Amino acid sequence: MTTTLSAQSPAVELQHFIGGTWFQGSGEAFTSVNPARPGETVAHGLHAGAADVDRAMAGAVAAKHGWARTPAHERGAVLLRAAAILEENAPVWGRELAREEGKTLAEGQGEVLRAAQIFRYYGNDGDREAGSIYSSPRRGERILVTRKPLGVVGVVTPFNFPIAIPAWKIAPALTYGNAVVWKPASTVPLLAMRLAQALETAGLPAGVLGLLIGPGPVGTALVEHPALDGLSFTGSTGVGRSLAAAAASRGVPIQAEMGGKNAAIVLADADLALAAEQVMLGAFRSSGQKCTATSRLIVADAVADEFLDDLRARAEALVVGDPTEHATQMGPVINDRARASIQRGIDGALDQGASLLTGGVPYADGQLNSGYFVAPTILELPAAAQADVWREELFGPVLTVRRASSVQAAFELANDSEFGLSAALFTQDLGQALEGMDELDVGILHVNSESAGADPHVPFGGAKKSGYGPKEQGQSAKEFYTHTTTVYLRGGHLPAS
Numbered sequence: 001m002t003t004t005l006s007a008q009s010p011a012v013e014l015q016h017f018i019g020g021t022w023f024q025g026s027g028e029a030f031t032s033v034n035p036a037r038p039g040e041t042v043a044h045g046l047h048a049g050a051a052d053v054d055r056a057m058a059g060a061v062a063a064k065h066g067w068a069r070t071p072a073h074e075r076g077a078v079l080l081r082a083a084a085i086l087e088e089n090a091p092v093w094g095r096e097l098a099r100e101e102g103k104t105l106a107e108g109q110g111e112v113l114r115a116a117q118i119f120r121y122y123g124n125d126g127d128r129e130a131g132s133i134y135s136s137p138r139r140g141e142r143i144l145v146t147r148k149p150l151g152v153v154g155v156v157t158p159f160n161f162p163i164a165i166p167a168w169k170i171a172p173a174l175t176y177g178n179a180v181v182w183k184p185a186s187t188v189p190l191l192a193m194r195l196a197q198a199l200e201t202a203g204l205p206a207g208v209l210g211l212l213i214g215p216g217p218v219g220t221a222l223v224e225h226p227a228l229d230g231l232s233f234t235g236s237t238g239v240g241r242s243l244a245a246a247a248a249s250r251g252v253p254i255q256a257e258m259g260g261k262n263a264a265i266v267l268a269d270a271d272l273a274l275a276a277e278q279v280m281l282g283a284f285r286s287s288g289q290k291c292t293a294t295s296r297l298i299v300a301d302a303v304a305d306e307f308l309d310d311l312r313a314r315a316e317a318l319v320v321g322d323p324t325e326h327a328t329q330m331g332p333v334i335n336d337r338a339r340a341s342i343q344r345g346i347d348g349a350l351d352q353g354a355s356l357l358t359g360g361v362p363y364a365d366g367q368l369n370s371g372y373f374v375a376p377t378i379l380e381l382p383a384a385a386q387a388d389v390w391r392e393e394l395f396g397p398v399l400t401v402r403r404a405s406s407v408q409a410a411f412e413l414a415n416d417s418e419f420g421l422s423a424a425l426f427t428q429d430l431g432q433a434l435e436g437m438d439e440l441d442v443g444i445l446h447v448n449s450e451s452a453g454a455d456p457h458v459p460f461g462g463a464k465k466s467g468y469g470p471k472e473q474g475q476s477a478k479e480f481y482t483h484t485t486t487v488y489l490r491g492g493h494l495p496a497s
């Protein structure tokens with residue numbers, strides 16, 4: 001299917017997908033707006049209510065057995081068709097994403113294509129291995145370890161990747177035979193509807209995917225539902241921990257990907273131009289609203305002045321503006337609440353001894369003031385300063401710098417966080433790269449590339465308090481979305497001695 005977007009882009013009416021049919025919600029009226037032009041409504045509808053949660057769960061329960069028994073190859077074929085639909089619609093849906101979330105057109109269209117790539121990867125996984133076989137200590141017996149889906153899985157997703165994060169939860173859940181009930185972030189519902197439309201058009205049987213658009217309590221109702229067999233969450237630490245507690249109290253398996261305070265470490269021998277380019281992308285792409293974004297920079301004393309001059313010049317050259325315009329390199333943050341909390345974080349850092357290298361001041365007039373824009377900001381902390389901005393995630397385009405007198409001191413500063421999602425290490429010395437692999441306590445380490453970015457075939461998730469439960473993607477997704485049955489298999493006759 002292909003949808004088109006007129007120049008006027010009228011607001012889209014949102015519906016919920018329950019039992020294979022589109023419904024208006026039974027909850028309150030709501031709109032999603034363009035964060036670059038908050039007066040512009042992108043989509044509108046009625047939130048899901050408690051009765052809708054029950055209906056979506058009932059639809060998923062009714063569908064789960066049939067889907068689980070559908071051959072993996074057929075399940076995969078649905079995902080592959082959905083991937084093709086996403087590819088076909090990437091220009092239009094990517095633009096809608098940019099309007100609703102605020103990332104640039106290139107990033108929005110890239111994200112829809114990334115979702116397609118994820119659906120392709122998992123679509124083909126149906127044809128890969130489906131278990132393992134072991135020898136037995138007993139004659140005439142083999143031991144098989146087979147995999148079965150969990151059943152009905154809840155998926156709760158954040159605003160910052162409206163289609164890629166849902167894709168990397170929903171695609172593996174479906175390919176391994178689960179039914180899914182999904183609550184996306186209520187700020188970006190349009191792209192959620194697009195993904196559900198792609199799966200419907202691809203031929204997903206009724207009930208196998210439920211989509212419920214609504215605020216936090218819809219997610220709470222989902223996790224508290226007695227029919228839920230598993231939950232995959234990405235979002236803030238506070239919400240993730242409360243959902244993990246609720247799931248654990250009922251014995252429901254959960255994976256939760258939460259906060260990050262990711263460091264880039266630039267050692268004295270690094271290619272400084274490469275490092276400056278990558279740190280700039282890591283800190284400011286998607287307006288810093290990635291859990292893997294670079295929000296801390298540790299730079300070797302010996303090269304700090306030269307490096308920071310270059311980085312500041314690059315930050316100041318970024319074109320900030322309407323994300324749907326081709327020239328724009330950085331758009332707004334998601335809403336006014338986020339803008340205000342980021343500004344509070346910057347002001348607090350200045351009160352606690354940080355100096356401002358660039359940005360940091362609200363835009364005074366024009367569209368950048370009326371939209372939810374925050375200037376690319378770089379703060380530097382003196383050696384002894386204790387500042388909240390070093391520890392707390394602002395989830396915006398703010399980079400905090402410290403200088404390090406040695407490689408060991410740089411690694412210690414990088415590990416000085418309760419989070420451990422990702423890091424970026426810049427060096428041309430293989431020995432120091434290997435040392436960094438051992439020393440840096442993170443789930444994802446990029447050597448000589450920015451701290452964000454992830455491929456679907458390898459584990460994604462954090463160390464320390466960034467994540468809870470099994471990681472996502474790659475083999476880890478299969479581990480989470482299935483359980484094993486160990487089969488002691490003998491023929492029905494006495495074994496030959």
Ligand SMILES: NC(=O)C1=CN([C@@H]2O[C@H](COP(=O)(O)OP(=O)(O)OC[C@H]3O[C@@H](n4cnc5c(N)ncnc54)[C@H](OP(=O)(O)O)[C@@H]3O)[C@@H](O)[C@H]2O)C=CC1
Pocket residue numbers: 156157158159160183184185186187214215216217218219220234235236237239240243257258259260290291393395421466
């Ligand atoms: N580690 C990772 O992979 C990632 C982590 N994040 C983290 O997420 C945060 C930003 O994303 P954001 O969307 O604001 O995160 P939130 O935690 O606010 O929201 C995530 C999802 O949870 C829902 N939700 C909110 N409150 C509840 C509740 N009480 N019960 C059940 N569900 C609830 C939200 O709904 P609604 O939108 O309607 O409020 C949304 O769908 C950042 O702190 C960032 O670190 C973000 C992306 C990736």
Ligand SMILES: O=C(O)CCC(=O)C(=O)O
Pocket residue numbers: 160161165289290291292293451452453454
């Ligand atoms: O680094 C990436 O591309 C993915 C980041 C992510 O999952 C997130 O920010 O939510």
